Amino acid sequence: MSKIISLVCGVIFGIGLTVSQMIDPAKVLGFLNIFGDWDPSLAFVMIGALIISSPFFHLFKNNNKPIFSEKFSYSQNKEINKKLIVGSSLFGAGWGLAGLCPGPAIASLALLNINSAIFVVTMFIGFYLVKLSEPTTQAR
Amino acid sequence: MNIVNFTPISAFLGGSLIGLAVIIFFVFNGRLIGISGIASNFLTSKDNRFDNFLFLVGLIIGPIVYKIFTQQEINITISNSVYLLAVAGLLVGAGTRIGGGCTSGHGISGIGRFSLRSIIATITFMIVGILTVLVKSLV
Numbered sequence: 001m002s003k004i005i006s007l008v009c010g011v012i013f014g015i016g017l018t019v020s021q022m023i024d025p026a027k028v029l030g031f032l033n034i035f036g037d038w039d040p041s042l043a044f045v046m047i048g049a050l051i052i053s054s055p056f057f058h059l060f061k062n063n064n065k066p067i068f069s070e071k072f073s074y075s076q077n078k079e080i081n082k083k084l085i086v087g088s089s090l091f092g093a094g095w096g097l098a099g100l101c102p103g104p105a106i107a108s109l110a111l112l113n114i115n116s117a118i119f120v121v122t123m124f125i126g127f128y129l130v131k132l133s134e135p136t137t138q139a140r
Numbered sequence: 141m142n143i144v145n146f147t148p149i150s151a152f153l154g155g156s157l158i159g160l161a162v163i164i165f166f167v168f169n170g171r172l173i174g175i176s177g178i179a180s181n182f183l184t185s186k187d188n189r190f191d192n193f194l195f196l197v198g199l200i201i202g203p204i205v206y207k208i209f210t211q212q213e214i215n216i217t218i219s220n221s222v223y224l225l226a227v228a229g230l231l232v233g234a235g236t237r238i239g240g241g242c243t244s245g246h247g248i249s250g251i252g253r254f255s256l257r258s259i260i261a262t263i264t265f266m267i268v269g270i271l272t273v274l275v276k277s278l279v
Contacts, residue, residue: 003194005168010195012161013173013244014202018214020154021147023203026217030145032266032273037144041151046247048155049162054252056163061253066170074172074249077240080257085264087239088246092265094231096272098220101243102236103175105229106196108216110203115218119229126233127180 002068014107020045023108025099032096162249165195172253174245175199176236239265 021027022045030039065071095101100108100119108116162173169191182192203214218225236242239261241250246265250258 002169002191005164006191007194007198007201009161009165009169009173010198010200011202011205012157012164012198013175013195014199015206016154016157016161016202017199018154018203018206019157020151022151022154023214024216026219027145029273032269033277034141034270035274036277037142039145039147040143041145041147044148044151045155045158046251048152049159049248050155050252052156052159053162053166053248054159056167057253060167066166067168069168069170072166072170074170075240078255078257080260084239084257084261087235087237088261088264089239089268090231090235091239091242092235092268093272094228094233094235095243095265096269096276097231098218098225098228100218100228101175101232102179103199103242103244105232106175106179107199107203110200111214111216113216113218115220115222115225116216118222119218119225119232122226122229123233124179124183126230126235127176127183127237128233129230130234130237131180131184 005068013103014110016045016049017104017107020048023104025104027099028095028101028104029099032099158244158248159252162244162252166249172245172249174241174249176232176242177240177245180233180237235265 017023022042031042098119105116105119105123109120165171165173178192178195182189182196207214241261246258246261251262
């Protein structure tokens, strides 16, 4: 059953990215262009997502176990360190350069766009390079 | 600053669907959605590999389902050279792994459960993203 949930959640997430137009890098770059012609729309993506999801985290996190799995498993990392800031900065720079982050980039493969394919391939190379350099780190 | 192309309603609706996916995944499978984590774990870890694969397949099916139901074309504009895209892809891939999350993992799943670490990460990549766009517009 967890397999079906994974697929269904991917589909819903992909539809959400499309409805919100976050799948379009031009829309994302418009959102980041606050000093120029600013398109604040994507702030509402975050607001919508948080309003729907946040209450449930707090309702369910004390439950013994999830419905189709043995236990809740997610990062308990609370560290605020140089790695967090450096990594997030590198990510922000790439995001601002292309207007693509991981979700929209992968979803836009559906449109058979060669540019998103190039981005996704190099993004996976980036994942792999970090994995090579720190083999013990558990990705989230 | 000029406000342009403002579409808050579709953004909010799309965001709500994303929130719905996050919460279903959490309540049923016990995991938080972070796309960079799911994608990189699919590549490098045996744990939940088939689950992660199916999620990524679903992510690609999503826009196709949208197209079938709404009969609308999905237009995207990627206005960058191949080299710039490759550099951006490397930065996003490496940066999200070093920083432990992306727009979804830190920005939604992390902030949703009030993680200070995720709030700091989100503020950081937002500021650097905004500055990058600013610098690009100046050169």
